Amino acid sequence: MSDTIAHILISIGVLFDLLGCVGLVRLPDVYNRLQAATKCVTLGTCMILIGVLVLVGFNALGIKAVICMVFVLLTSPTSAHALARGSHKAGVPLWPDSVTDKYKERKGAEK
Amino acid sequence: MSTLMQIYICALSVSAFLCLYRIGMGPTPPDRTVGIDILGTLVVGFCAFMSILTGKDFYMNIGISWALLSFVGTLALAKFLERRSLDE
Amino acid sequence: MKSTIQFIILFALWLLLTWSVQLADIIAGIVISILAVALMGDIFTGKMYRILNPIRLFWMVVYIPYLFLYIILANLDVAYRVINPAMPIRPGIVRFKTNLKSEIGKTFLANSITLTPGTLTVDIIGDEFFVHWINVRCDGDSEKQGEIIAGKFERILGRIFE
Numbered sequence: 001m002s003d004t005i006a007h008i009l010i011s012i013g014v015l016f017d018l019l020g021c022v023g024l025v026r027l028p029d030v031y032n033r034l035q036a037a038t039k040c041v042t043l044g045t046c047m048i049l050i051g052v053l054v055l056v057g058f059n060a061l062g063i064k065a066v067i068c069m070v071f072v073l074l075t076s077p078t079s080a081h082a083l084a085r086g087s088h089k090a091g092v093p094l095w096p097d098s099v100t101d102k103y104k105e106r107k108g109a110e111k
Numbered sequence: 112m113s114t115l116m117q118i119y120i121c122a123l124s125v126s127a128f129l130c131l132y133r134i135g136m137g138p139t140p141p142d143r144t145v146g147i148d149i150l151g152t153l154v155v156g157f158c159a160f161m162s163i164l165t166g167k168d169f170y171m172n173i174g175i176s177w178a179l180l181s182f183v184g185t186l187a188l189a190k191f192l193e194r195r196s197l198d199e
Numbered sequence: 200m201k202s203t204i205q206f207i208i209l210f211a212l213w214l215l216l217t218w219s220v221q222l223a224d225i226i227a228g229i230v231i232s233i234l235a236v237a238l239m240g241d242i243f244t245g246k247m248y249r250i251l252n253p254i255r256l257f258w259m260v261v262y263i264p265y266l267f268l269y270i271i272l273a274n275l276d277v278a279y280r281v282i283n284p285a286m287p288i289r290p291g292i293v294r295f296k297t298n299l300k301s302e303i304g305k306t307f308l309a310n311s312i313t314l315t316p317g318t319l320t321v322d323i324i325g326d327e328f329f330v331h332w333i334n335v336r337c338d339g340d341s342e343k344q345g346e347i348i349a350g351k352f353e354r355i356l357g358r359i360f361e
Contacts, residue, residue, distance in 0.1 A: 007115055014122045016274055017153060021129035023281035024149060030141045031331045032290055033133070035319050036277050037149045042314070043274045048156045052163060060218035061162055064171035067215060068178060072155060075182035077313035077320075079148055079189070084321045084331060086189035087141035094290065172216075 006055035013047030016040045029094060030087050038080040045072055120160055127153050144188045151181030205236045258358045265355065266311055273316040280317075280333065291335040297326050297353060304356050311352045 020040025027033045049069040053062040127150060134146035158174030213228035280288055299305055309320040309328070317333035336347065 010119060011115075013156070014119050016278070017126045017156060018122050019278045019281055021126035021149065021153075023277065024133050024146065025129050026281060027288070029290075030139065030145060031292075031319065031321075032288060032333060033142065033145055035317065035331070035333050036281055037145060038319070039270075039273050039277050039314065040281075041149050041152045043270055045152050045156050048159050052159045055163060059168075061168040061171055063215050063218060064168060064175065065159065067212070068155060068159075068171060068175045071175060071178045071182075072152065073314075074310070075178060076148075076152060077310040079182050079185040080313055081309060081320050082186050082189035083141065083144060083148065083192075084319055086192035087139075087144075088321055089193045090141060092139050092141050094292070168218075175216075 002054055002057075006051045009047050009054060010051035013044045013051060016044035016047065018044075020044060030092050031084060031094065034080050034084055038076055042072060042076045045069075116160065116164065120157075123153060123156055123160070141192055144185070144192065147188070148181065148185045151177065151185070154181075202236050202240055205240055206232050209235055255359050258355055262355050262359065266314070266352075269311075269315045269351075273314060276316045277333070287334070289334050290331065292321060292329055292331050293335060294327055294329050297328055299326075299353060299357060304359070307359075308352055308356055311356075315352075 017040065020037045023036025023040060024033050027036055046069050049065040049072075052065045056062050056065075130146045130150045130153065134143050134150070137143040137146060155174045155178050158170050158177065162168060162170035162174075209232040210228055213232060214225075217224050217228065297305065297308060299308055305323060305326075309323060312318050312320050312328070312330060319331040321329045321331050323329070
């Protein structure tokens with residue numbers, strides 16, 4: 001029974017990883033790619049790690065999977081934030097069809 | 112090694128190749144950096160599968176270290192993109 | 200007080216990672232935790248012991264499943280936009296003000312925004328958040344946009360960290 005649940009969780013995780021990477025290839029600019037890739041790959045990897053926990057139970061491997069999940073959940077939004085800020089400051093433009101860019105207006109006002 | 116495990120590893124490999132496509136073809140440097148960051152998170156998934164397949168828990172240690180080191184590397188690259196130098 | 204809490208957290212992490220109760224492992228863990236706290240303890244400037252208040256801990260426990268629910272919604276939303284051949288996206292960077300004051304509260308809010316439906320924090324200047332939104336709604340109304348993006352987390356995070 002727990003094997004079935006573990007395999008369902010791991011399958012969903014792998015599916016989300018795949019979708020995130022498809023988004024990384026399909027979407028039009030850096031910020032949209034960051035959105036798709038960060039969210040989907042973070043959740044996908046976390047689900048794989050939860051699946052590992054369910055599959056092996058609470059032993060050394062399961063606890064390490066939980067710790068690894070906490071680290072991934074804490075670090076991946078931060079690195080996405082750093083990358084978005086870095087690419088905006090490096091002057092990468094938004095997709096031409098974007099609606100608004102309040103950050104650029106703010107930076108223009110500071111100069 | 113069950114069939115399901117083979118399917119998972121194939122799917123993760125396809126994801127990794129899509130990331131490699133973005134790293135290779137990315138029109139701007141930030142695109143490549145995004146690809147590297149995502150590839151780093153995918154490797155943690157590979158480490159989890161390796162530890163299930165072999166039954167040894169030190170692969171998970173590799174996964175933890177990989178997640179943290181990839182985070183530090185991404186921060187350094189983002190700082191580099193921002194200022195074009197690593198002085199602060 | 201602060202160093203003691205840091206030592207306990209580091210030592211618990213060491214025990215979980217080594218997962219053995221041999222004497223040599225425990226002694227090595229104590230020595231390494233004391234070294235780490237002594238060398239790098241002053242990087243953490245916040246008042247860490249405030250989180251041990253039971254009311255704050257209760258809201259922390261409420262917050263985690265709530266965040267997971269929104270992470271799953273976010274992924275279904277993004278997956279739908281990626282699979283759909285027409286790609287219904289309407290991206291833009293919007294700005295709104297938060298009423299959280301503490302640094303750690305803002306950090307948690309920024310991370311939660313990044314993990315929830317279609318939004319990605321780009322920068323924080325003072326109390327202004329700049330957020331990349333994959334599907335901009337209520338164009339031009341900064342208050343309403345802030346309510347849609349952050350309102351649901353701000354109330355709980357305010358109870359945890361303020």
